[in-house]
Amino acid sequence: MDLSNNIQQFVIFKLEDEEYGVDILKVKTIEKMTRVARVPKAAHYVEGVINLRGEVVPIIDLRKKFNLPKSVETDNTRIIIVSIEDITVGLIVDSASEVIEIPKEFIEDTPELVGNIDQSNISSIGKVNERIIILLNISRILSTVIV
Amino acid sequence: MDMNQYLEIFIEESQEHLQSLNQCLLGLESNPNDINLLNEIFRVAHTLKGMAGTMGYTKITGLTHEMENILDLIRNGKVIVTSNIVDVLFECLDYLENSINNISNLGSELDTNIDDTKNKLKAILNGKPQNELKTIDIVKEEPSNLNFNEYDRNIIVKANQQGLVVLSIKIFLAKGCMLKSARAFIIFKTLESYSEIFKSSPKVEDIEDEKFENSFELAVITSEQIEIIKKALEDISEVEKVEVNVVNIDNNGEQNDENEINEKLEDKIIQTMKIENDDKDLSDDTQNKKAKIGKTVRVDIDRLDNLMNLVSELIIIKTRLEGIGADSGNQDMNEAVEYLERITTSLHDAVMKVRMVPIEKVFNRFPRMVRDLSKDLGKEIILNMSGEETELDRTVIDEIGDPLIHLIRNSIDHGIEETDERIQNNKNSTGNLYLRAYQDGNSVVIEVEDDGRGLNVDKIKKKALEKGIISKQDWSDLDDKNSIELIFRPGFSTAEMVSDISGRGVGLDVVKTKIESLGGNVEVETAKNKGSKFIIRLPLTLAIIQALLVKVGEEKFAIPLNAIKEITPISANTIRNVQGQEVVLYRNNVLPIIRLDRILEVSKSENQIDDELTTVVVKKGDKNAGFIVDSLIGQQEIVIKSLGKYLSGSTKIIAGATILGDGQVALIIDSNSLI
Numbered sequence: 001m002d003l004s005n006n007i008q009q010f011v012i013f014k015l016e017d018e019e020y021g022v023d024i025l026k027v028k029t030i031e032k033m034t035r036v037a038r039v040p041k042a043a044h045y046v047e048g049v050i051n052l053r054g055e056v057v058p059i060i061d062l063r064k065k066f067n068l069p070k071s072v073e074t075d076n077t078r079i080i081i082v083s084i085e086d087i088t089v090g091l092i093v094d095s096a097s098e099v100i101e102i103p104k105e106f107i108e109d110t111p112e113l114v115g116n117i118d119q120s121n122i123s124s125i126g127k128v129n130e131r132i133i134i135l136l137n138i139s140r141i142l143s144t145v146i147v
Numbered sequence: 148m149d150m151n152q153y154l155e156i157f158i159e160e161s162q163e164h165l166q167s168l169n170q171c172l173l174g175l176e177s178n179p180n181d182i183n184l185l186n187e188i189f190r191v192a193h194t195l196k197g198m199a200g201t202m203g204y205t206k207i208t209g210l211t212h213e214m215e216n217i218l219d220l221i222r223n224g225k226v227i228v229t230s231n232i233v234d235v236l237f238e239c240l241d242y243l244e245n246s247i248n249n250i251s252n253l254g255s256e257l258d259t260n261i262d263d264t265k266n267k268l269k270a271i272l273n274g275k276p277q278n279e280l281k282t283i284d285i286v287k288e289e290p291s292n293l294n295f296n297e298y299d300r301n302i303i304v305k306a307n308q309q310g311l312v313v314l315s316i317k318i319f320l321a322k323g324c325m326l327k328s329a330r331a332f333i334i335f336k337t338l339e340s341y342s343e344i345f346k347s348s349p350k351v352e353d354i355e356d357e358k359f360e361n362s363f364e365l366a367v368i369t370s371e372q373i374e375i376i377k378k379a380l381e382d383i384s385e386v387e388k389v390e391v392n393v394v395n396i397d398n399n400g401e402q403n404d405e406n407e408i409n410e411k412l413e414d415k416i417i418q419t420m421k422i423e424n425d426d427k428d429l430s431d432d433t434q435n436k437k438a439k440i441g442k443t444v445r446v447d448i449d450r451l452d453n454l455m456n457l458v459s460e461l462i463i464i465k466t467r468l469e470g471i472g473a474d475s476g477n478q479d480m481n482e483a484v485e486y487l488e489r490i491t492t493s494l495h496d497a498v499m500k501v502r503m504v505p506i507e508k509v510f511n512r513f514p515r516m517v518r519d520l521s522k523d524l525g526k527e528i529i530l531n532m533s534g535e536e537t538e539l540d541r542t543v544i545d546e547i548g549d550p551l552i553h554l555i556r557n558s559i560d561h562g563i564e565e566t567d568e569r570i571q572n573n574k575n576s577t578g579n580l581y582l583r584a585y586q587d588g589n590s591v592v593i594e595v596e597d598d599g600r601g602l603n604v605d606k607i608k609k610k611a612l613e614k615g616i617i618s619k620q621d622w623s624d625l626d627d628k629n630s631i632e633l634i635f636r637p638g639f640s641t642a643e644m645v646s647d648i649s650g651r652g653v654g655l656d657v658v659k660t661k662i663e664s665l666g667g668n669v670e671v672e673t674a675k676n677k678g679s680k681f682i683i684r685l686p687l688t689l690a691i692i693q694a695l696l697v698k699v700g701e702e703k704f705a706i707p708l709n710a711i712k713e714i715t716p717i718s719a720n721t722i723r724n725v726q727g728q729e730v731v732l733y734r735n736n737v738l739p740i741i742r743l744d745r746i747l748e749v750s751k752s753e754n755q756i757d758d759e760l761t762t763v764v765v766k767k768g769d770k771n772a773g774f775i776v777d778s779l780i781g782q783q784e785i786v787i788k789s790l791g792k793y794l795s796g797s798t799k800i801i802a803g804a805t806i807l808g809d810g811q812v813a814l815i816i817d818s819n820s821l822i
Contacts, residue, residue, distance in 0.1 A: 037812035
């Protein structure tokens with residue numbers, strides 16, 4: 001049995017009370033919150049840019065992107081740096097704590113309604129034990145911003 | 148042998164040779180008798196033949212061989228250069244260029260039929276009987292080109308008197324000997340260990356430059372046995388044959404005073420030494436010249452980018468150290484940091500220079516293009532180029548070619564009138580196209596100017612209306628300057644007749660976009676019947692610039708120093724409002740005021756009303772504007788970092804970001820987009 005084909009790994013993070021997952025292969029690093037320089041006239045959910053070890057990386061506030069209520073920055077707030085092809089972006093999340101493996105058979109298509117998040121940003125739903133994890137379609141999230 | 152590793156070298160070198168071939172052919176067209184050009188063309192064709200032969204590209208080899216035959220005839224005055232011949236040679240060049248491109252893209256020679264071109268070459272060749280070609284060869288091999296003048300004779304006489312032997316040595320190199328000058332050098336060295344060389348035919352310089360066929364002749368003074376010398380020479384590889392003759396000259400009864408002769412001989416020796424020195428200088432010169440063509444290291448641009456990034460990092464940390472040094476007040480530290488600063492600045496300059504390429508690389512292809520286009524259109528056009536040596540960053544050079552081609556084509560097609568029209572308008576029947584490049588502060592300016600009919604403002608407006616680019620209402624609102632700007636709108640073209648040269652309506656907007664993406668801008672000046680001028684302004688460097696750091700609210704921004712004209716306080720009550728635009732009368736000019744805090748949407752804690760506003764006056768071409776900032780931080784060298792693909796296009800007023808010494812990110816304001 002080929003394990004690698006059947007099991008996917010996800011970085012799990014929290015927004016509000018929901019748990020979300022990002023394909024680990026698309027995650028570069030997870031950073032603590034740092035100073036963000038605001039970029040004028042950018043989309044409202046673009047928080048600004050940060051200095052990531054000499055690179056300038058744009059940061060998206062996922063709460064704003066998903067129209068979730070604003071939250072205060074805490075010690076747990078993290079920036080997940082994801083990169084797809086040549087685009088690198090950081091996502092601000094409430095907390096990021098673990099990496100879990102989800103076998104393919106526990107990943108299901110998106111049901112009709114999941115909270116108030118735009119459906120297209122979600123690729124599928126993962127079920128691990130009793131937890132429900134919303135798996136994000138990162139390329140979709142990154143591509144919609146360029147408009 | 149695996150040829151692949153040589154393929155890249157072959158392609159690069161061929162392209163360089165073709166470039167020089169192109170230039171020489173153009174030169175030859177206007178200067179058919181220039182023997183140097185002919186030699187150069189011959190040399191290039193020959194080298195190409197050799198290289199292509201090694202790589203196994205038979206068609207290129209064949210064609211260059213035919214070219215050589217023609218060129219040889221021309222060189223020997225058997226055929227006179229006509230425009231027909233030049234055309235055919237250009238045809239060859241085109242094939243060679245295409246073929247080399249094909250090799251670089253697909254790995255094989257172009258498969259088009261070149262028999263036609265070859266036949267044309269042969270036809271020229273057949274204009275002269277073949278055997279004549281042979282006679283030339285024979286003539287060339289006829290001995291003794293050493294004509295001894297009186298001076299030489301004296302030396303010979305003197306040498307004979309001292310019991311030395313004077314020899315004339317004729318050396319034949321093997322046919323196909325590749326590095327003839329190097330062989331000749333070895334021969335010279337060998338001879339010098341036995342004798343003193345005092346004359347050669349052809350001249351030493353010519354031998355060094357390989358300006359000889361397969362043989363050359365030397366006159367030497369020696370005390371050695373003839374056989375030893377002959378043997379030594381014959382032992383050198385690629386020497387086919389050595390003919391040695393003793394030179395005897397009767398002392399023509401000239402009763403020269405012994406002393407005089409001695410003096411003369413001494414003179415001669417001194418002179419020979421001088422000549423030797425000269426030769427050295429000369430070879431240095433040729434080396435320098437060659438260095439431009441050949442002595443280069445080809446480096447992947449990615450590696451240079453990487454080097455550049457490292458230098459950038461170094462500069463950031465240097466700036467940080469500067470800050471620490473200033474805070475600590477430690478004298479030693481400050482001195483060390485100052486030294487570090489000098490080094491990083493030099494290092495930066497050095498790295499930038501490595502990335503700099505003369506704009507010649509782009510300009511080179513234009514003479515040919517102008518020639519062809521003007522021939523096609525039946526217009527007489529002279530291209531005047533200047534400032535080809537101006538250097539620009541490699542990345543800019545690679546991108547600027549197409550926009551320039553566009554502008555030049557436009558000028559030739561639309562700008563410069565038909566010959567009849569020019570004469571009617573009392574103009575010289577020959578049109579002039581000027582292509583200039585020069586450095587202006589931290590930017591490079593490229594101008595494309597023609598002395599044609601100029602832009603017709605009414606026609607532009609009419610066209611724009613037709614194409615729906617402007618509305619009827621806009622018509623009257625637009626002044627001349629803004630109307631001219633319409634030509635940069637997408638989908639605009641005024642050519643009455645669409646030709647294959649220009650006028651497809653995909654032109655100037657692409658040019659503008661391209662130049663703006665390089666961080667530059669383009670402007671037009673025009674005068675009816677006098678011509679039009681496109682002025683392109685490009686940044687010299689793309690990576691590191693001097694900038695003024697300013698504070699707006701609590702945020703830091705950088706304004707490129709090259710855009711800044713001056714900094715001045717302006718008192719708030721002098722600001723007037725004209726049609727919704729704040730302006731101030733400054734030095735008798737109306738200066739538009741831009742409040743950066745509003746444009747940049749900076750949230751200010753409270754709107755305190757300052758009496759004195761710090762104003763940074765920035766310029767764009769001949770336009771100025773005053774940026775109101777809260778405070779100035781200072782001038783600093785900053786490294787431009789892109790905001791990344793993700794944000795590109797979303798904010799036009801931000802040119803990029805930079806990382807300050809303390810690790811903070813500051814945004815760079817694109818002042819051009821604000822004016």
